[in-house]
Amino acid sequence: MQMELIKLVRNIYSTNEFIPLHAPSFSGNEQKYVTETITSTFVSSVGKFVDEFEQKVQQVTGSAKAIATVNGTAALHSALYLANVRAGDLVITQALTFVATCNALYHMGAKPIFIDIELKAFGLCPVATEQWLSENAFIDEQGQCRHKDSQAAIKAVMPMHTFGHPVQIDELLTVCQNWNLTLIEDAAESLGSYYKGKHTGTLGRFGALSFNGNKVITTGGGGMILCQNQEDGIKAKHLTTTAKVPHPYEFYHDEAGFNYRMPNLNAALGCAQIEQLEVKLASKRLIAEQYLQFFENTDYCFVVEPEYAHSNYWLNAVVCPDANARDTLLETTNKQGIMTRPVWQLMHRLPMFANELKGDLANSEWAEARLVNLPSSPNY
Template identity: 55%
Template sequence: MNKITKYIIKNVAQLGRTVNFIPLHAPIFEGNEIEYVTDCIKSNFVSSVGEYVNKFEKAICKYTGAKYAILTVNGTAALHVSLLLAGVGENDEVLMPALTFIATANAVSYIKAIPHFIDVEEKSLGIDADKLDEYLHTITLIENGVCINKNTKRKIKAIVPMHTFGHPVDMDKLKKVAEKYNLEIVEDAAESLGSFYKGVHTGNIGKLAAISFNGNKIITTGGGGCILTNDEELAKKAKHITTTAKVPHPWEYEHDMIGYNYRMPALNAALGLAQIEKLSEFIEKKRRLAKKYKEIFDDFKEFTFFTEPDYAKSNYWLNAIVLNKGYEHLRDEILKETNENGIMTRPVWKLIHHLKMFKNCPRMDLSVSESLEKRVINIPSSAYLGE
């Protein structure tokens, strides 16, 4: 075991104190979860018509500043519907980072649209807007206000920035690119609840956004997600589509379009309401943990602890170390030894175009993403470690 791995194991273990196993990210239930879930069960309204669905949606709006929140069964469902409402259709291309969780590409595929992979920058681990602008200038043309890929002859309809590990993308730069090429912005904010870009909560900058409340997220509903939008008409459509497109009626079953059974049940929403009450506290602890990591790992030539961009306040959902170039060979040893010693670490996701389902999708030069894939390691990030 090399000295770097020993140092990581020693210091992370000290943060975990008495526990024998330190997970990557564990939920914390220390508020009103039992009270609210029990109350929901006693009410008998445990499906998506329960009052806790409305209460949780209002709490999300209050926290994020978004005008409308529509709860869904998971973040992928939220992204799927957001893309539909942004006008993405079959055979359209959707720009997205190759460095993302597979759900981003899956949601595009549900519509029978085409993922088009673009590169990221090291500063934010999100989309490199400058590089994207140069690329689109080369491969696209605008016909009747529509961005056309000259190589594939398909429309490029939208762009999906993903706020990696909770760190916001440089959205001002990206907005300029989107406006220049007439692209809709749909934010994949699955990981960034509690993160702010220049004082604005993520998810408020694009036309729509998707958030995840999966078990490993900063707050959880077990499984669950949410659509954010500031457009009243889109919010109404989102609620309608995710409720099987059922037309309101006292007894008739009338549906006016193809819809989805995507609404979050009230039982999950009750859990979420209790969790969001603790969100500010969780973020304070997670930012404290990030500060500790920065101090612990400050003097190594082999790697750098990743910190938020200067324009952002991040929730630090998942902390990461980035091996410096020339030290990529240390990655697998660090992963192996930490996990064998009870400290869960993970590599960043395999780039989406490396997966067989998406290997033939269009893509730009992905040299930064290719490099980061070999160098990024996520380390334990649970809020309790920052206590």
Template identity: 50%
Template structure:
């Protein structure tokens, strides 16, 4: 008898299916087809269209930000966030090694260097204590007001924490540390739209917050991303750069600097507007699922990862922590062989060939988690 038969049976019962159960499937149960058809009928299917403008207003309103800028994906939103906040080539950006590769890739697009700081075990997000320790050990404030790395001599320009699987990190503490050391705080909220910490929406604690609407996110438009900010100048510049830095004119093609083809197409925006209408229902449904998982694992030696105090997570992906790497691999093998999709957490960025020489702080918790975390099916259940 397979060790994880009871878990497999529980998941099948919970999702009411004997077929293949994916990790996270999109759910289109609202106005998606209606809005997409409206877009097709309008012929405005590219980056100019009413749904793009509508979505930017809605993402700002939902999160409580003053401005929203729609982008083609979450990675481009991160790249743009660094560009418009002054991160430059050869700067350093503090982030976590336990993250999806987009975070580190976007830093590299600037020509900047990721520096990896450890996470907390309970949030799986950047640890304020580890961040403060790293800066006290390696940081030095220059006469120009910026912080420099004693080891490399490079300016530490920004910090990008990521809310892992939609679980809020201790982002208020991280924000206070960034302010103390004059670092731009950019929240990678790709996975945490709708998550709340101490009464405030994810993405609202830094200069900019960024989101992703990839096919497996809580709400999706196939691709798509966004950045939010309260800073009018940053919002205007981000919108300008994401539209190829084109100066508005009835017929002339005038561009005043290097721009980027990062604007979300209207077709995608039609989808995401329909998904936004269902976001709160999706989150309520996913929180109910998290409660079922939590109850299932209560009397086992497997830990279900829950939101910390003062947090309300969207539970984008449900995660468990098993005893060791061997147990993790056994669980992954048995569940996937049974047609129930599970996945390990990402390989650490510091273990990848392009980032293996980046500075880090030892990453004790990151390594520990990378050997033990498994994601379970987390789709919306109609």
């Protein structure tokens, strides 16, 4: 089966050379816009392409306001801060995620609570979240959700749309309403994904996108805060531009802000990339369909979008029968120049998060032992 899969991947990408997991493609106005930026000398955080890129992402996602940042982690950190998460606070998230989700918490002195995933979208499970809160949390007289043992405030729920597949947002929103928590979507991987017709990252109070080199579109490095209302958007822009109060010449900052604005040079690349978004997404769905057909009637299960969603298929994934089958697939494909990867190590296994609060992570551990990501670059 492994050699047949290698043949399929080589046919998809029409090459006998090394095939990466997800490579960027530059076939539009990238060089033109970047050259224009260099010629203008406005290569830093001031320039027309920053505003244009924000507007284009805003239009694509339907967000009330989109604020460009230097990377996805900066977008997450800003969203958490705007949601009033501070040092010592707790935030519910999933153990099966990329480390950036938890790094954003770590560097602001907040702590994760690791809750299990469901096995449809491999995202944070609302049932497991509600169960953990019922057993381990209470709401105090001021309406603040707190951990029973430590009394620490639980401020937010932060699911991640794994591989671009939307989590069960409605159910998580209900949990948040029951426990007075803020929903912040780690939508780093899900540009072009929709939950019941609404773009991911726009259903919680805040969402965070990433435009790293391995994402659907790239700005080299970059991210975006998606805000559900204009007021939060204004605050986000102020906070990420060192909280400088506008003035013809004076330098006055009214709070401790962040220097998180995306440079114009990166935004120029993003403007060219987003012009090709629909073509890239269409190509990725065609590739996913070929994988789906290949794995039919085998012991391997290709990961498809949930029935409530329209996914971008950022990283195609397959569930192997067991850990041995996973390892064999990884070893064979990589030896043949086809880059495949296991899912990330679960966060509670990493040394900096080993002692954090967690629920039963049986589904997360099951998925960790079986998931393999397949080459997913758009091909057009």
